[in-house]
Amino acid sequence: DIKGKGFFRMVYFIPYIAPFVGTAAVFRIIFSSRPNALLNSTIGFLNVDPLLWLSEPRGLFQLLLGDTIQLPIWAAGPSLALVVIMIYGVWTFIGFNTVVFLAGLGNIPKPLYEAASIDGGGRWAQFRNITLPLLSPTIYFLTLYSVIGTFKAFNHLYVLRNAAALGTTDTASIVIFEAFKRDTRYGYASALAILLLLIILVLTFVNNRIASKRVFYG
Template sequence: MATTESTPNKYHKKRFRWLDVKEHIMGYLFILPAVVIITMFGLFPIGYAFYMSMHHWRVRQGDFIGLANYTKALGDDYIGLLLFIGGFALLMIAYLVWTSGFKSISNGKLVAWLTSLVVLAIGFYSISTGWGRIFAAGDTRFLDALPITFYYSLGTVPAEIAIALVLAYILFQKIRGQEFFRMLYFLPYITPVVATAVVFRTIFSPRDVSLANQAVALIGKGPFKWLFESKPFNVVFFGLENLEGFFAGPSMALVSIIFFGIWTYIGYNTVIFLAGLGSIPSDLYEAAEIDGAGGWQKFRHVTLPLLSPVTFYLALVAFIGTFKAFNHIFVMRVPSALGTVNTTSIAIFDTFYKMNQFGYAAAQAFILFIIILALTFAQNKIFGERVFYG
């Protein structure tokens, strides 16, 4: 009797296992097209770029040279490289100590603040020392492009997000011509980049009658050479002659290109912010009004927290985009800028196209890929934890 009962149960379990296998196979078949596309156009190019970077490749594949291209770009001063990377690791440790360290002891907040300050100072000193040694041993043309890219990113991303947030908040109100203004602000994003870059070259022309020079003449400044000026913007515009090196800031030519980047992406960010504002329940604003909140308080304590996922997404995408920016910078750069607008992507293109050093260009591209990956991880770690998902 026991045998008779156990036999159906055995086949019943086997049948359900077979159904599970069929479901798994069906699921894998559904995701197979996406996996093939990602592999062909994502993972394979990354792997092949790394393969190229390990060879002496000029038009045709040459000898295997290992990490020689990476050594050429970053230099053979490995102590400097370790100091540079270790400095960023110390910055992350300082952040972790500041946010979550020494909470179990009395005056833990003060101890954490002082400890993180010390670690932060050591980290910045390590980065500065390591970068100096790397710059002395590596390819200065490629290494010069990294801080230029950082200037471009820092000058573009915060401004375009802040302006887009203000515009979205205004357009979300009930005003006349709301749809027209939404379309108007989105036009720069969908307009061909090369065409608009050529227009901006005319706007930032060194001529006295250019639109940019006429605008600064209203405040008693100029005329300036704009895209043709290689000196730092702070020196030319504000007369801060004492600033040198990294702290002198971007060149006036790069600032002109930063204006273009801000103008281009404000519309896109505005539309995304408008979608985020539309998802906030009106009940929360009504409750805040009942509690006596004014316009600024509702914006500060209701709108901003609930828009933090949208803000985080836009900042992450924009940050990655600035490190890969190419088209408009290539169109707007001029020889008179003396390379002060050559971001990393431009430097890689010049290595590939002008010098025909395909293997070395692949190594530079892979270094840029690692930098973007590391900075994205840090951004996700630092700012991702502060996102409020409701």
């Protein structure tokens, strides 16, 4: 048992239960493009020039290489603005995933590890033959949950998106919302929503087919 396990579970889970709009607004302040913003001021101590962060439409690889080498759009990587939003998503959902993984690990019977140790099984053998198979239902659930959640993500994207990013942060849900609300193209937006639903159903079906062969339910 890990000492303070309950405390760490609470700390990790707070970002997930906190209002997405509020935490996204805080991220927007931290990753502001202003030179005197919190993160730009911090990297300024390292003699790094201020970055545009959520207002940066250029790809991450293009930024790393500089202007001396011009990469094609498909090779430039995700925009820095999208990377910031991805960081927010990881920070938000890592607590939920951690708690679920801990619950899955807690359900694995300890006598299995003791028997494996007696038989001479090392840590890697125990992980490969005990932990991973018995944790596969949890991994399957989190994978499916993450895929569906990624496609339907909206709240934090809408708060963090910036017009200066030139649409590089717009996902399917944002495109559907803008087509419905801003452009009043109700039929087009409905068609996009149905198409998104079909894509999610196909991915879920593929995930289930893979899981039927690899997930071990004991």
